[in-house]
Amino acid sequence: MSTSSVSKGCFVFKPSAKKKKTPSLEDYFLHGCDAAEHRETRFKLCQELWDQIKADTEVLQDELNRKILDSLLDFTRKCSFTRQHSDWAAQMRASEIPTAALVLGVNVPDHDMTFQSLSDLLQQSVSPHVASVQAKECGALKHLMKRVLERLMGTAVTVDDDEEEEEAEHANTPLHKSVHCSLSTLCDWYNAKTKKSSSDTPGKKRSSPVREDPQQPPVVIIFKDLEAFNPRVLQDFILICSRYIQRLPLMFIFGIATSPSTIQRILPHSVSSLLCIELFQSLSCTQHLATVIDKLILTPHFPFKLNGKVMQVLVSIFLYHDFSVRNFIKGVQLALLEHFHSQPLSVLCCKKKEALLNVMQLSQSDLERIRQLPSFERYVEKQEPQEQLNLSTDDTHLKVVCQKLVKELRKYHKNYYPILRCLHTLTTSLPRYPLGKQIRELHITCLEKNVWEYEEYQSAMKLLKMLAKDELIALLQRCVEILQPVKSKKMKNAWVQLEELLAKLKQLDTVVAEAPPCVEESLTSPVKNLGKKTDLFQLQKTLLEMNETRRAKKLSPFEVLRNEALEFIDGLVKTHLATPESQTLNEVCYYSSSATVRRHLNATPRTSIQAALNSPYYYLQNNSLITEDGSVSNAAPDICVVYKLHLECGRLINLYDWLEAYSTVVSAAEGNNPDSDSFGKVDEVKHARFIRAVSELEFLGFIKSTKQKTDHVARLTWGGC
Template sequence: MSTSSVSKGCFVFKPSARKRKTPAIEEHFARGCDEPDGAALRYKLCRTLWDRITADTGSLQDELNRHTLDKLLDFAGQCHRRGDGDDWAARMRASEIPAAALMLGVNVPDHDATLQSLSELLRRSVTPHVAALRAKECGALKHALKRVLERVTDGAVDDDDNEADDDEHAPHVVGGKGARCSVGALCDWYDARYESSDARPPVVVIFNDFEAFGPRVLQEFVQICSRYVARLPLVFVFGIATSPSAIRSALPHSVTCLLCVELFQSPSCTRHLAAVVDALVLTHAFPFKLGGRALQVLVGVFLYHDFSVRNFVKGLQVALLEHFRAQPLSVLCCAEGVALDVAAHLRPTDLQRMRQLPSFQSHVGRQREERAAELMTDDASLREEAKELIASLHEYHRNYFPVLKCLHALTSSLPRYPLGKQVREVYLICLERSVWENEDYLTAVKVLKMLSKDELAAGVQRCVDVLEREPSRAMRDARVRLQELLDKLKGLDLCAETAQDAEPVLTSPLKNLQKKTDLFQLQKTLLEMGKTRRAKKLSPFELLRIETVDFVDSLVRTHLAPPETQPLHEVLYYRSAASVRRHLNAAPRTSIQAALSDPFLYLRNDALRAEGGGVSSSAPDICVAYKLHLECGRLINLFDWLEAYCTVVSAAGGADPEADDDFGRVDQARHARFIQAVSELEFLGFIKSTKQKTDHVARLTWGGC
């Protein structure tokens, strides 16, 4: 089809009738796997755990926000009934617009989920008329009015974008083709709908990101709505990220006096994170686990970047996807019953990969020679051993996390928090190495042996509560033992102990020491004093306190061994902190420089391979121009740069520099390609034009990738 002259008409090229086949998600997953064997099963298990993370975090968020959302629902449903009465205060409240200031915190990425839940609950139990507004879609007043009418009436509202700016702030804006885009039109629609009905549900307008709205839009919107408060039961909900003072900053006193503001506080993001970590990380019910450094990266992003639980969960899902993509034995990362069935049908290639795992090789090294040789050669024996090791690994987790929470329950109230205030901090310490070798743990044990009776009893009671519903037999026995120690603590009579301690003490050997004595006599006396001090009788409470702390210490040493000590821990634990950091902490400049320096990293074309830090002559023009500009100083001569570029590009065509007279010659095509490459580098911020020399550009970045 010829289109020689575009000025003569507009030409339409219809797409082919054949539909392009879109590859399934399983195919993308299989192509991305390092080892494609068993990709279908790995994708299925990964998808199951992914969906479980999404469902669990959603239910956790609803549970945490339930109290606040219930109060908001009561506020929205009851606020317009408060004006019933003859007192002056009731009449004043009836002339104001009820507004709920919902304090959501600085974790802005999590606000959408909370406000979406609020909208659904309002539509379900209070009113069907809910309009959620975003600042980016309400740049002007008429746009805000249009969005409110569209979402309250569930109909299309047309407005004329060519209206004058003076008219768009009027209380009545008339659309071009559709309904009148004004609050008056909304009142007429509301009166017509509920003319013969006694129930008049409120109209709720939610400002998702209150601080991002233009002050002028907010002020005029509130002023216009206040004129119709007698006809329309309006309720505002302000989603605020910072503090209640944001309302005073955006609205002057003449506007805030038209509102009746009530404050609501949502749960803190740290509390939300603790609930998510407890449900998805510190539990034996979820098979996938994070290594210490990978978990530290996710927690660090949360604490030092955005305080977003949503992004923390996304990071956990990224780690889950990377684990199933890179680890072929992740087919065993599932529930215990399914894992045992999968282990019984492992293929020979999977068994060979299992033999190469460092943890399994360490396990084989601890076996007898005959047993070790059998495991390394006999597949049937290895399958049975794998089933036993998987069952042992799950049993290890069933005991690990309850003891971890008991340790946190005892140490979280100690002075200066030697093991941290949050249970995740204790978990990170336990993941690094044996916790009983940590100096902070030894300090915590010493402090525990100096606690009073009430403090120790309270800590033991918390441990008993933690172990109350644990199914493991070892944990049931530990709970029974702790309950016995707790009963003994409660049964002690401190008054009797005080009376017993008040008995006469032995005479000090110093009193029997002569005024004049020799060195031998002094040494003998000092030895007797040391024996007397060591032989001092401890009170029953002190003995019971030592017994209690020693029992907890024995639990820690028995069940809190690092995961690296467990055979086959690699099938459940993901430890690549660098991969998680690369996916979550975006570094655009580093990525761009890496792509321009070595395009093979992204394009995966063997013709683009380059050695010695150079660039292939067949690389994209922008890559060639970028590598050449790295060899220049602060100012780059454009003509010299063009000649060097043409020389490199000529080599891509396979021309001989000696035989071809046009080698490195600047022609129109190469000149145009060079101009485009330079323009792209300028757009990316690597160079800029300078007035120092007309035929030069200034280099802006230093340090290659």
């Protein structure tokens, strides 16, 4: 924007009324899709599926936090009731502040949702006066006091005397109201609030003082991250609050991520003795994750699935990085978005009826994609020659077959998860958990390979054949309870057969049948002959006879039924727990790009920065930055040029030589004549640009200053150009 004025002056340019529209997720999705067909349908299915997963996740998290939140609500109600009655001094000392120590675990990203739910519940059922503070906004005592008062009173709060004088000049302005930052101000505000609420109550005469009025809700202050607070600031704040506890019904909630001993570490005894602390323990993050996986992943209700490698990446990030269930759910969301964005056939990843309708609407290019799927090619190879020809040439016939395959894929998922739970129930009772302690471990194993091909599965079956009668009956009863509610013909038949086996086991007599005497004689007679003098051949013959007699030993009725039950379970596993890759059209529902998920969720910032400095074209998309030999163009940004030059140096870099080389490159980029005297000379502009680029490299951690030589910097990277 320019002006036509001749004289110097200050000009104001008002922004245009039209605001630039921020691109939405739908715009990114539609413009970046791999295939143009059904883009809107795919985005709609993705959005609906994610909304359903998000709603179920929120309900699940509310259920998991309900117990701890209800306990906290009961604690706040009890403390409020105790204070409002005459037995306040008998319950606790007059200077003690009721405090709830809430141990949430190290999954810090999940704490915000818990505290938000807690704050909402407190405001709805206990007290409207609730304030939440974090350590990053309370570096000093005055900042902590200011945040607490602002969030409780809903008005501006002044801290310094200069600010008070400045705001006193605007005191008559109705739009500018502020109060002094002190707890006495909060007490006056609280008394005015309680008097107003009591006077507004219809049919009630006020004849008692404020303290005896039952309409005195507590003032709750939530410290979200106790470990991060400055101990001195926290100590001073508690000491000040203890002086006002007779006038103000204060209550604290400490959010603790590590251990309750943090309170003793941060607060000395003289301060912690002013708190009446009660401990509350939340559900562990691993149990939370197990519940989320059980309700969202191990269910046939959601057609979208993750393959073994993607599941392993998400679980590994959870276990080795943040323990955050919230981030795990975000990872599922990322995989969901990437699947519908990159897979044109994801239009079939929806409910059964909708998927069957979408099959009939597939275009010619979509049908060709189906023919190119690895799972479909394996399916075609197993068919008769005429059927192979029809599937390759007849589009109408292909659609009919695809409908049948979609139904079979739904049946596979409906039968897979109940059998998975049954196998997990049986194997978790075994010592050392041969197939994993958590069901997610068994699920990942089944996704990667047929579970019956593992040695751990064979050892688990051998251990199950050693179970006692009562243990086996208990495990089979749990399997019956798992299969009973499943609406599937195969699962109903399995449930009936398992019930029959269970009934036979319960009807067995407790007395073990005696072994036949002939078997005993056959076992002992060869042993008697071992005492006689014999040769090696005779000894081998005798041992073989003993082995055959042991094999011919008659099994008891319980052992027969036990083997029959375990063989039945083994048959169910081999029938229904085949890997998803063996199912035709599994690519429609399963997302398999683990590298994409790892790159987005488990990023390596240093590698990304080095890639950007080496190849700025891929980030800036400027054609002048394209180079063939992998070198950086002289037209690249200053930091890229300086970075490339520093790779050619040793451990110590001479700043003057570095500046001279930079000036030469920049002069060539500006198009100066190499033969001129000014070519490569350092001026003020080049010097300033060089200093800024070097400072940026130092900030990024590529170089550092050194005391060995004053005009040198030390290089912190490895390798050369």
